[in-house]
Amino acid sequence: MFKQSKVFAISMSIVLSMGLLAGCGNKEEAKTGNSTTTTPPAKTEEISGTVTASGSSALLPLVKQAATEFQDKHAKVTVNVTAGGSGTGLKNVADGTSNIGNSDVEAGDEYKDKGLVDHIVAIAPFALIVNKDVNIENLTKQQAADIFTGKITNWKEVGGADKKITLVHRPDSSGSRKLVKQVVLGSADFSKDGITQESSGAMKTAVAQTSGSIGYVDAPYIDAEVKALKFDGVAYAKETIKDGSYKLFGMEHMYTKGEATGAVKAFIDYILSPEFQSTRVEELKFLPATFLKK
Structure with missing residues (x-):
């Protein structure tokens, strides 16, 4: 009888000990005074909403790629990207028509009092491009200026064949046009002769299909269908932009009206992230935003 009581007592002791251990649990606890409370795990708010971006067709390949990747990561976000030219993009964001x-x-x-915030997201190498039947490889800055202002109208005047030069322009709203004017023409104006194309892609196609033509695009649009000329004897390349010998490039901007918030901020942050800047940017033939700061 004594042995049975002893066994019973030991068994009860084990049960009580297990109960105490279960009461303690493995939950994270925070003690306040003499009481104990359980802290719930922090919740990560899922990004949602629609982001609209419009403007530069030169920057379009980069923004579209970023939009695709960003939407893959954030299923509740829709990013709508359109072109229309830099002037259109600036007007749209200032008016509130576009988020970016x-x-x-x-x-x-004219936008100084509109509260626009600038986000520099990449550097874009540009080049003067010609139809493949144009048998020159280089233009000096002065020669290029004389061609685009209409002073030179035949390729033989710059060492090429006896062939009429056909100018292919972008519209006044184009940032690419403004960039080429700044770097190449300075205070001079483009000739009104020639044809005008609404986007960088259309510009490339027109030059590829028009004998004796010349235009300008950024690197993502340059392919085997056209010839990219050297500018002042220097070909566009990462190294020549770095050392300052190649001058025809631009900083790519994404403007917001006020500081970006929500899905818009998250989208721009993704484009500026090391993940995107260190891989996709150069794959798309741009250079990272901080490239010239290194």
Whole structure:
């Protein structure tokens, strides 16, 4: 009888001990005074909403790629990207039509009081491109200026064949046009002769299909269908932009009206993230935003 009581007592002791251990649990606890409370795990708020971006067709390949990747990561976000030219993008973001205005150039004085915030997201190498039947490889800055202003109208005047030069322009709203004017023409104006194309892609196609033509695009649009010329004897490349010998490039801007918030901020942050800047940017033939700061 004594042995049975002893066994019973030991068994009860084990049960009580297990109960105490279960009461303690493995939950994270915070003690306040003499009481104990359980702290719930922090919740990560899921990004949602629609982001609209318009403007520069030069920057379009980069923004579209970023939009695709960002939406893959955030299923509740929709990113709508359109072109229309840098001027259109700046007007749209200033008016509130778009969340983001993409531009190849800085916003002009007319936007100084619109509360625009600039986000530089990449560097875009540009090049003068010609139809493949144009048998020259280089233009000096002065020669290029004389061609685009209409002073030179035949390729033989710059060492090429006896062939009429056909100018292919972008519209006045184009940031690419403004960039080429700044770097190549200075205070001079483009000739009104020639044809005008609404986007960088259309510009490339027109030059590829028009004998004796010349135009300008950024690197993502340059392919085997056209010839990219050297500028002042220097070909566009990462190294020549770094050492300052190649001058025809621009900073790519994404403007917001006020500081970006919510899904818009998250989208721009993704484009500026090491993940995107260190891989996709150069794959798309741009250079990272901080490239010239290194």
